[in-house]
Amino acid sequence: MQEDFRLILDIVTVLAAASAGGFLASVLRQPVLLGYLLAGILVGPAGLGWIKELVQVETLAQFGVTFLLFSLGVEFSLKELRKVRGIAIGGGILQISLTILITAVLAVVSGWLTPVQGIFLGAVLSLSSTAVVMKSLTETNQMGTPQAQAMLGILIVQDLAVGLMLAVLPALDYPLPELAGSVGKALLEIGLVGLGAVVAGIWLVPSFLRLLAQQESKEVFLLGVISLCVGIALLTDRIGISSEIGAFIAGLMISEVEYADQTLDYVEPLRDVFAALFFAAIGMLIDPSFIASHLLLILTLVGLVMVGKFLIIAPLVRLFRYSLAAAVAVGLGLSQIGEFSFVLASEGQSLGLVSRQTYLLIVSTTALTLLITPFLLKLAPRLFAWLEGIPAVARWLESGERPRAVAPDTPARGHVVVCGYGQVGQDIVRLLESRQHELLVIDQSERVVQQLRSRGIPYLYGNAASALVLEKANLPQARTLVIALPDRISIRLCLKRALELAPQLDVVVRATHKEDIEQLYQLGATEVVHPEFEASLGLCSHVLLELGEPLAIIQQEILAIRNSHYRDLRPLHPSCLIPTPLSWLTQQAALSSSPEAPANSNGSHGSTKPASHLAWWEHWQRPAHYH
Known part of the structure; x- marks a missing residue:
């Protein structure tokens, strides 16, 4: 088969399988990324073997993480980033260092690995999955919580550390001066990228986006934004820092610009499509036969890794004065091994730091932790609610x-x-x-x-x-x-x-x-x-006032909706299928605005407002008063 057509067929196959897997996961009320992972296992080399050009699919799948972190950077402004700088820098560095140190010591003491191999394995285990965690938090509407902000801060530092780890890996066996030189060079590159991002974010990016927006073409704006995102990602990859963190930096540069919302709106569909490709590509790396033949060992490793990382991360978060519940949530959320660990493991195998058997164990353990994480994040609120019902546990949770x-x-x-x-x-x-x-x-x-x-x-x-x-x-x-x-x-x-x-x-x-x-x-x-329902009521009340409805009737109906706990506005409530008080009021407003409408309560017709009541209402309604 022609190579180009084979690639197109593979991409279509992956997307179709991911769509089916995501649909099935949604029907079963499970995270959609779980469906993507299982779809990748099914169509990958270890499953039905439908995908032939795995390397090219993986290359395209990297755009998924790129766009995911780019949109995350657009949403997560520098102002928000400053709020978690303590846990991000201090907690992130401590977590990586402790994970590497503890893993290396245990690996050497057990006689399983050499010190260099132990350090490498610790680096692999120290990373968590930005893509999986952020996707899961978004699906469960937890992005605004303190624990989500803490997770994101630590994940940013981990992603930055990937570039440093990749730079250091070839020099792990070298003498200390050469190793220190590699670390210094990598740190200098990261610092220069950060400085360049600040300069570009202040003087270049706003002008560039303004120029794109002036063309009043959605296609031109979208292509320009994609070029900016991918260009910065490729630049950071070229100098040894991961392309994903470059995409995140590009998003942060745009987050403070007036076109941030427009950018996010345009990029989100592309992000979702490529993210599905990415998670399916991870699923293709999973070999069910290898897992089945080493099931007990892999499950033991999964348990040790997730429990061990939880015991490292949760106390660290608590050390930064987060609540015990938030610390436990962060520990659970970051207890998996990240997607960048696949990159590190592959590089380590090519450098001879680990054997093929160890590499497969790392890949299998990583994949299973990624599969478990969405369930942990989804079940965490229920777990806390259950623990609160146990008096002894509740007292312990309150003690600190x-x-x-x-x-x-x-x-x-x-x-x-x-x-x-x-x-x-x-x-x-x-x-x-x-x-x-x-x-x-x-x-x-x-x-x-x-x-x-x-x-x-x-x-x-x-x-x-x-x-x-x-x-x-x-x-x-x-x-x-x-x-x-x-x-x-x-x-x-x-x-x-x-x-x-x-x-x-x-x-x-x-x-x-x-x-x-x-x-x-x-x-x-x-x-x-509920903010969304209150916004609906506020907007509708303004419209009805403009249509000439008496303020007393509007207040009465809105109060009725509030007293019914917004039942008439809830999409899944049966009463949404029948006319509600507000919908009836809207119909009456339409009738009253017609030429034949009778006079309203203050003797006026048409759209004239009852002026005697409206001073305080208009004062509250006008947008200027929100500034």
């Missing part, structure tokens, strides 16, 4: 959650407690301050606490989901508790423990997931607010 600092002017009575000082928490505090209400903010970020201290806002420095921290907030004497935490586990724990301390407390909760609304009400929340 004492408040680290308390403001001297903490209010004792009649105050509003705000848990979480993100964007929502900041807006609430600003409004309460403007009306001179007593308030207390609880947050576990040292940076946030410094801001609160400088502004003279009473604070509690600690985990708002901890009973020991909530006890210091004088909840029985508080007027209201506002829970605006970023992750669903902390939200539920905070609500549950707050009501245990003050059963009659008025509690307003921001729900991050639609499916949590009813559960939060069942746990005792007075009011549960």
Whole structure:
């Protein structure tokens, strides 16, 4: 068969298999990347053998990781990156160093490997999978949580370390001066790339994107962005740093530019297609027959690796003052071996650092840990919820959650407690301050606490989901508790423990997931607010006001929707199939806007608003007031 046609057929085969695998995984309510991996196993050389040009498919699959990390860099701004620089740099370097050291010592003591081979194996095991972790966190809507930010910070450092490891590998057997020279050269290259990225991000990239946008052509903009992404990735690969980290740097350069959202919107479809190719290509590397013949050994290695990495990572995260729950989540999330380990293992085999047998064991162990990780990240919230139901475990989880600092002017009575000082928490505090209400903010970020201290806002420095921290907030004497935490586990724990301390407390909760609304009400929340539903209500109310509907009717219907816990707006709720109060109101608004419409409540017709009621409503609705 003609070579070019063979490659096209292989790509179509992989994409079709990945599509089928992803569909099946979705039907079974499993992560879609699990379907991609299994599809790769099925059509790969160790399965049905339908794929002949594996090397070329793998080359194309690398674009999947490239675009994945590029879009991740666009979404994850430099401002967000600075928030986790402590855990990223300190925790990432410590985690890599400890993993290499412990692995090398154990390998030498057991007599399995030489010191050089032990160091190499430690480097392979120290890496985690950016692609798998980020894909899983995105699918489970955990990207905004503290543990997700910590994972990403550590993963960035790991990816940067890949270039350093690849540069050092050929010199591992060399004398110390030559080894130090290789390390110094690699560090210098990374530093120069970082400096070049800063310069280009400030002076070149914004002008380049502005020039593309001025052409008002989606195709031109997309091609220009792809060229920028791939060009920087190839440049970093050329100088010895992984192309994937180059793509991430390209994304960070764009993240602070006004065209970041437009860029992300254009690149996401390409990212998803090539990411499916990438995960399927990883599946092709898995040899089920080799795993079956060495099943006990491989399962033992999988257990040792995942438990060992968890025991290294979780305490390190705790050391950086993250909550115990967040530390456990990060430990579980990063306990696998990363996709770059395939690259390191292949390079090590070509350099003679490991035998063919050891290489196959590394590949098989890595593949199984990648298969297990999506399940761990998906089951982690349920695991925490189950552990919270065991009194002894719950007390142990709470034991390390004492408040680290308390403001001297903490209010004792009649105050509003705000848990979480993100964007929502900041807006609430600003409004309460403007009306001179007593308030207390609880947050576990040292940076946030410094801001609160400088502004003279009473604070509690600690985990708002901890009973020991909530006890210091004088909840029985508080007027209201506002829970605006970023992750669903902390939200539920905070609500549950707050009501245990003050059963009659008025509690307003921001729900991050639609499916949590009813559960939060069942746990005792007075009011549960979902941002997307509230945006829908706000937009619709503005439209109806413009159509001339009386404010009193709009308020009445919106209140009814809120009192029904947004049931009429939920896509999966049966009532979405019948006319809802808001849809009825929209129909009435359309009728009232017609020429034959009767006069409204204030005697006006058509689209004239009831001016006597609307001053405060318009003041709240206008976009300028959100600035």
